[in-house]
Amino acid sequence: xxxxxxxxxxxxxxxxxxxxxxxxxxxxxxxxxxxxxxxxxxxxxxxxxxxxxxxxxxxxxxxxxxxxxxxxxxxxxxxxxxxxxxxxxxxxxxxxxxxxxxxxxxxxxxxxxxxxxxxxxxxxxxxxxxxxxxxxxxxxxxxxxxxxxxxxxxxxxxxxxxxxxxxxxxxxxxxxxxxxxxxxxxxxxxxxxxxxxxxxxxxxxxxxxxxxxxxxxxxxxxxxxxxxxxxxxxxxxxxxxxxxxxxxxxxxxxxxxxxxxxxxxxxxxxxxxxxxxxxxxxxxxxxxxxxxxxxxxxxxxxxxxxxxxxxxxxxxxxxxxxxxxxxxxxxxxxxxxxxxxxxxxxxxxxxxxxxxxxxxxxxxxxxxxxxxxxxxxxxxxxxxxxxxxxxxxxxxxxxxxxxxxxxxxxxxxxxxxxxxxxxxxxxxxxxxxxxxxxxxxxxxxxxxxxxxxxxxxxxxxxxxxxxxxxxxxxxxxxxxxxxxxxxxxxxxxxxxxxxxxxxxxxxxxxxxxxxxxxxxxxxxxxxxxxxxxxxxxxxxxxxxxxxxxxxxxxxxxxxxxxxxxxxxxxxxxxxxxxxxxxxxxxxxxxxxxxxxxxxxxxxxxxxxxxxxxxxxxxxxxxxxxxxxxxxxxxxxxxxxxxxxxxxxxxxxxxxxxxxxxxxxxxxxxxxxxxxxxxxxxxxxxxxxxxxxxxxxxxxxxxxxxxxxxxxxxxxxxxxxxxxxxxxxxxxxxxxxxxxxxxxxxxxxxxxxxxxxxxxxxxxxxxxxxxxxxxxxxxxxxxxxxxxxxxxxxxxxxxxxxxxxxxxxxxxxxxxxxxxxxxxxxxxxxxxxxxxxxxxxxxxxxxxxxxxxxxxxxxxxxxxxxxxxxxxxxxxxxxxxxxx
Numbered sequence: 001x002x003x004x005x006x007x008x009x010x011x012x013x014x015x016x017x018x019x020x021x022x023x024x025x026x027x028x029x030x031x032x033x034x035x036x037x038x039x040x041x042x043x044x045x046x047x048x049x050x051x052x053x054x055x056x057x058x059x060x061x062x063x064x065x066x067x068x069x070x071x072x073x074x075x076x077x078x079x080x081x082x083x084x085x086x087x088x089x090x091x092x093x094x095x096x097x098x099x100x101x102x103x104x105x106x107x108x109x110x111x112x113x114x115x116x117x118x119x120x121x122x123x124x125x126x127x128x129x130x131x132x133x134x135x136x137x138x139x140x141x142x143x144x145x146x147x148x149x150x151x152x153x154x155x156x157x158x159x160x161x162x163x164x165x166x167x168x169x170x171x172x173x174x175x176x177x178x179x180x181x182x183x184x185x186x187x188x189x190x191x192x193x194x195x196x197x198x199x200x201x202x203x204x205x206x207x208x209x210x211x212x213x214x215x216x217x218x219x220x221x222x223x224x225x226x227x228x229x230x231x232x233x234x235x236x237x238x239x240x241x242x243x244x245x246x247x248x249x250x251x252x253x254x255x256x257x258x259x260x261x262x263x264x265x266x267x268x269x270x271x272x273x274x275x276x277x278x279x280x281x282x283x284x285x286x287x288x289x290x291x292x293x294x295x296x297x298x299x300x301x302x303x304x305x306x307x308x309x310x311x312x313x314x315x316x317x318x319x320x321x322x323x324x325x326x327x328x329x330x331x332x333x334x335x336x337x338x339x340x341x342x343x344x345x346x347x348x349x350x351x352x353x354x355x356x357x358x359x360x361x362x363x364x365x366x367x368x369x370x371x372x373x374x375x376x377x378x379x380x381x382x383x384x385x386x387x388x389x390x391x392x393x394x395x396x397x398x399x400x401x402x403x404x405x406x407x408x409x410x411x412x413x414x415x416x417x418x419x420x421x422x423x424x425x426x427x428x429x430x431x432x433x434x435x436x437x438x439x440x441x442x443x444x445x446x447x448x449x450x451x452x453x454x455x456x457x458x459x460x461x462x463x464x465x466x467x468x469x470x471x472x473x474x475x476x477x478x479x480x481x482x483x484x485x486x487x488x489x490x491x492x493x494x495x496x497x498x499x500x501x502x503x504x505x506x507x508x509x510x511x512x513x514x515x516x517x518x519x520x521x522x523x524x525x526x527x528x529x530x531x532x533x534x535x536x537x538x539x540x541x542x543x544x545x546x547x548x549x550x551x552x553x554x555x556x557x558x559x560x561x562x563x564x565x566x567x568x569x570x571x572x573x574x575x576x577x578x579x580x581x582x583x584x585x586x587x588x589x590x591x592x593x594x595x596x597x598x599x600x601x602x603x604x605x606x607x608x609x610x611x612x613x614x615x616x617x618x619x620x621x622x623x624x625x626x627x628x629x630x631x632x633x634x635x636x637x638x639x640x641x642x643x644x645x646x647x648x649x650x651x652x653x654x655x656x657x658x659x660x661x662x663x664x665x666x667x668x669x670x671x672x673x674x675x676x677x678x679x680x681x682x683x684x685x686x687x688x689x690x691x692x693x694x695x696x697x698x699x700x701x702x703x704x705x706x707x708x709x710x711x712x713x714x715x716x717x718x719x720x721x722x723x724x725x726x727x728x729x730x731x732x733x734x735x736x737x738x739x740x741x742x743x744x745x746x747x748x749x750x751x752x753x754x755x756x757x758x759x760x761x762x763x764x765x766x767x768x769x770x771x772x773x774x775x776x777x778x779x780x781x782x783x784x785x786x787x788x789x790x791x792x793x794x795x796x797x798x799x800x801x802x803x804x805x806x807x808x809x810x811x812x813x814x815x816x817x818x819x820x821x822x823x824x825x826x827x828x829x830x831x832x833x834x835x836x837x838x839x840x841x842x843x844x845x846x847x848x849x850x851x852x853x854x855x856x857x858x859x860x861x862x863x864x865x866x867x868x869x870x871x872x873x874x875x876x877x878x879x880x881x882x883x
Contacts, residue, residue: 042094081275089282099222130171279309366395385417499525503587516540623682774881777805
């Protein structure tokens, strides 16, 4: 009996042997189709190839594609575990022709593989074709030898595939397997087609038309092939089973579930084991592809899947987190084909464990409330919508989990009442916001939030994604279109653009479509979960509903990431060097620099800064992984994470760890942070502190650069050093010592010059400068370029020489007037030096002056009036002498 892994490998090898390129599965998060929540078919990653927007180096391909159907129109969640063939996660095998072969070869390849390579008996197979597709019917007769009664014509859209309202389309042809008359059910197209007798194996899509908006079709110049074969269904047939959950892969996972729960795999909890096995796969693969549980979007769907599995584990008697213990069993089954499971094992297990701990904390209370409420209901009465909403809002029960818990009872849920309660909560939140003062400008975003919900942020894992324009805003009003030159604000359903928050600036980049180009100059976060793109329409017209491509400026984002990650390392290095009192008080993470404000009572010394810079660079050189985890703020803080100043945290936070683990800690640096970061610390490149200064009492600011900016700063510093060395005429390595000698020589020369200037100034006018005014001797001198700092020593020296009298000195050094007036002690009662110096200052257009009665100093901007200042002293002294 072939295993599922054997079947997958055989399928891919068969088509590789027929000239097809084996293409790895794309992510479960589609980045080229904004209409999809998850990748739901094998052709999703080739959509742009089929439409001609992208070319590949091959014209034939084959894949084993990971698929999730648990949200939107492809939602099988409610049926999983209770039917034979419904799954949230499955593998879609397929082969594709991009304008190469068409119907004949597609049918021949499929038939030979199914009946030849895999050996299914021909008499157990039948096919369907679109009612008008006589070409396909004829090929089945010719290639497979099928009689007309085994070629069923289907006139409905089930056998005509469309990519969308417009675009490639064409008829389908399906291969079915007949389990035999002992199984209930009829062939496709019959009233009993929903029975289990006939199982669809393979769907062949013949893309041969292009559908235009009015519904008209034109032939494609290069028809193509898109096929899809469900691996789980096919494995069941090849392994002689009629239930997918009886195949080898699922059986192994069910047995693992039975082992950890202690419940019989085929006993009363058989459906619960099946739910756990299926949800284990979708949960693990989604987390491996970067989806984490959250309140919105893909994260919310993941949480619904996880909590459904965890409730079934709880029903089977588990009291501790158990879901994560099944991951090794999944890796044994699928890790070789999908190595991303192995690489992400730690993240998968930790996310599962944390989510189950949170869920179990509320599960008993929620189920108790549900039991109490259902006891009050009459037979068949629905659970009131407000009760279902309370379970959702208070206990974290998604609506479908409540519906699942009521399965098997006579009660459903009043879904309309649930939705009404949800609307009341939205209105309450909107009313609360109105008190913030922003209500007038934010009204348009409230309306958009109510209409479209939260923006799905993809920027943790990609910088490019397709998206749909949800609304176009001009002057705080939603409009139907905006043309060239218009400054717009756009809301997309999903985006890689980061909205400014947490100190990280918003992304810039482009939003484009055929004939449309918008330059995005900023991205802002509104109402907590809307990401608004601000920019200018450069070309074309943008309208709501348009499919666009959002592209972040890669170089700018990379620089921002480096600065943001360096901020985390800097924070930890500061705390370890200066003490635990250091906490963040503000930050800026921009493409060209980082700014980091911290609580610190004193300046940080150059020696401390050098040690901190060296520590950060040491962590960068370690080049360890930068990991993120999702958990509650309380759990994060228990693990040593630092919450950041000014941030508001919800029920869940992203925890970013950098550096190798330490005792009791998952990493050297652990912080709560919703920003974007480098993948490894080595991606930061280089870290340099450029300045340290005071911001306010007890707060210091550090500015720094990383990566290319740090490299440029280093080069600039080296250039300046070389210039200094050249001026000093020594090698750069000897410049500091030589400069120290030059500075010391300068000090000596300055002292010598100062001495000479004082001697010159004191002796230049001698006794000729002394006059007597009202019986008081005055020595008034314009000492020219004598430095202002030398005025007081000179005045003091001249005061000793004069015996009794007043000294007035004016300096005009460096283009500024400086005045000193000194009086001998015996004149203290009669002469006030402050009054005299202020008179001199006023004469030079200055203001004020101060000091003591025996020594005062002032200044004046107009040095051309130096002699007038001395004359003003003479006049003021004359007044004092005659008073």
